[in-house]
Amino acid sequence: MELYAEHGFEQTTVAEIAGRAGLTERTFFRHFSDKREVLFSGADSLEQLLIAALADAPRSIAPIEAVAAALDAVGARLDERREFARRRQAIIAANPELQERELIKLASLAAALADTLRRRGVKDPAASLTAEAGIAVFKVAFERWVAESNKQNLPFLVRDSLDELKAVTSS
Amino acid sequence: MELYAEHGFEQTTVAEIAGRAGLTERTFFRHFSDKREVLFSGADSLEQLLIAALADAPRSIAPIEAVAAALDAVGARLDERREFARRRQAIIAANPELQERELIKLASLAAALADTLRRRGVKDPAASLTAEAGIAVFKVAFERWVAESNKQNLPFLVRDSLDELKAVTSS
DNA sequence: ATAGTGATGACAGGAGCTGACGTTCCTCGG
DNA sequence: CCGAGGAACGTCAGCTCCTGTCATCACTAT
Known part of the structure; x- marks a missing residue:
């Protein structure tokens, strides 16, 4: 949510989110079915x-x-x-x-x-x-x-x- | 719509649609903002x-x-x-x-x-x-x-x- | 101690979508 | 008839989302 709020949803890449969380992109998609689902x-x-x-x-x-x-x-x-x-x-x-x-x-x-x-x-x-x-x-x-x-x-x-x-x- | 009905929406690629219409993929996106918009x-x-x-x-x-x-x-x-x-x-x-x-x-x-x-x-x-x-x-x-x-x-x-x-x- | 389970990483790859540039065709005013 | 301008299209490069696959590591139960 921090990244989405700062740079906007579209401008934020999944790699950035994963990086901020200290994880990899692949792991992100194991927790959330897609980029939007984080918010829901x-x-x-x-x-x-x-x-x-x-x-x-x-x-x-x-x-x-x-x-x-x-x-x-x-x-x-x-x-x-x-x-x-x-x-x-x-x-x-x-x-x-x-x-x-x-x-x-x-x-x-x-x-x-x-x-x-x-x-x-x-x-x-x-x-x-x-x-x-x-x-x-x-x-x-x-x-x-x-x-x-x-x-x-x-x-x-x-x-x-x-x-x-x-x-x-x-x- | 023919392709979506036959193979399903997900299984149908934009390249296939464009091909069926005798056009290129890039042209498809000039007419429709995304793959879904065709139906709307x-x-x-x-x-x-x-x-x-x-x-x-x-x-x-x-x-x-x-x-x-x-x-x-x-x-x-x-x-x-x-x-x-x-x-x-x-x-x-x-x-x-x-x-x-x-x-x-x-x-x-x-x-x-x-x-x-x-x-x-x-x-x-x-x-x-x-x-x-x-x-x-x-x-x-x-x-x-x-x-x-x-x-x-x-x-x-x-x-x-x-x-x-x-x-x-x-x- | 060992086998099993779950979370993660690493890698490859497909598909959606965009930007940039060039070409062709069509139209319209001179 | 000619040339300028615009609209539609093709081509190519590239990014991002998302998925499949396999290996690794930590933890747990027996």
Whole structure:
């Protein structure tokens, strides 16, 4: 991340990263499947947290509320590492390849959400749409959180964005 | 597309594509910024159609309905080339890199939608959320359209998916 | 002590992509 | 009809990403 921040993602070569770590290029690729993955290795644990939180949500509440609760959990986790998240996001925002990777990670989250919803008995296309709506809410909330003219925490912004979505779709 | 369909995207080399077209590898990269872009060169005209349709929608209707109308227009266009779209999608579904590219194209559509909504006077975060919701609806509708156990047309599925989203978020 | 396992290094090589330069062809104004 | 300018293409060199393969070394369990 230091190198990506200093010289930009494209200008940084894998050999440089490996060198900084005191390893060889080949070893880098044993730890990360490609040059971009360094910035996304934490996504797995986030996905696990997300689906665990969704699975733990009470069955009595509506699916979208269960998803919101799960997103709250993820939001709370990210909120703990606010500065790290912002630095990371600045790097991603500066490079389309990294944005592509981020989007497919989000799509993976959506797929996992939809899957868990189906396991809870939600039918398609409701399951897919609830999951996609949840991720959309999270995306917007995350952007607002990173922009940070205001200093609201991420879980609050998730809730607020969900309320906005409800307002916007109730026509 | 023939080569991608026959041997798969990864197994197909740019030299092969260029050869099949009677050109050289260098010329390929003059027409397409990278190997993936061949499958997405039509995205530009789709984006133009989308924002034009949104701009043309009457001001009297709710933003989400204006977005739905714009998605209808895109859906109708795609419905004309159903077989082509399905073959193309089969190739994309088989390769993560292509999925990444598709996702960033969809994100570009969402950004364009949000922009046009803001020009129509919709405030943020409502504009972003309406745009993201619209793209989410389109994604789900498109998946259902490609799956095609039923033979409904894409504009209908867009409408139906939007109704589902409204139902799902009205709790 | 030995065999097995995992992390690393060393090396070769393919494929994607870019920059630089030259050639051909086409068009347009004189 | 001619020459200037531009667009499309070919050729070549080169970098970087990424992979396969084999050898080496440290550590661990029996």
